[in-house]
Amino acid sequence: MGQSHRSTPQHRDVLVDSTPVFFRGHQPSARVATVGINPSVREFFARGGEELTGTRRRFETLSSLRVDSMGDATDAMMEQIQQRCLEYFEVNPYMKWFIPIEAMIHAITGASYFDGSACHLDLVQWATKPLWGQLDRHVREELLSADRAFVAAQLGSGSLDVIYLNGRTVCDAVSGFVPLSSRAARFRGEGTQRHFFRGVHGRALVVGCSSNIQEERLRTADRQDFLAWIVDECRRDLEALRSGSTGARSEPASSP
DSSP: OOGGGGSOOSOTTBOTTBOOOOOBSOTTTOSEEEEESSOOGGGTBOTTSOBOOGGGOOSOBHHHHTOSSGGGOOHHHHHHHHHHHHTHHHHOOOHHHHHHHHHHHHHHHSOOGGGTSEEEEESSSSOBSSOGGGSOHHHHHHHHHHHHHHHHHHHTOTTOSEEEEESHHHHHHHTTTSOEEEEEEEGGGOSSEEEEEEEEETTEEEEEESOOTTTOOOOHHHHHHHHHHHHHHHHHHHHHHHTTOOOSOOOOOOOO
């Protein structure tokens, strides 16, 4: 992993005692990658604030490694951190977050986190407290900038066939190094407008939606239809990319 992750970013909002989450799943061999913003606090600590330990543990902490900072981590410890990333979906994944996107990406591509054909990446490798949306804008921009080259290299992996971008922040950030076109659509032809993005990065086809599916506030009766709608729209974009068609008007991306 990159030398930049040998030290914790100097922001008070980076989760105390956490370690970087480089990826989740078998990233080196996965053919599909989903992309989110940054890891949740719940990857390290339970709702009551206690550290996840034993069979509940998802990732190492500075405490579990018995070091005071990432700068003190040995090569063996860095390998231990990476191994947790590789085994994430085999141990105790954060199912509340991953079940919706697992169902969606499987419907779009046939890939799954649980058989190693899909993995999850983040724009920022560090969990934050408070949550991302509650951070000062300049902190978000600094964290995104610090990890941009690392994420771009991951997304340029020769093993990836499809990349799915989850939410507007992710789509806007990735558009900084991957040319993306976008189009607007409405669920059932009404309500709030969503934007769908598509492009090509190396050999990978890139699709995404401005909707962060974990944060959508929908009636239970509408949720499955909404996810099916995103699946259909993304399939449409993948078909257009495979046929060599852009077919969408590029729109300026707003800053994340």
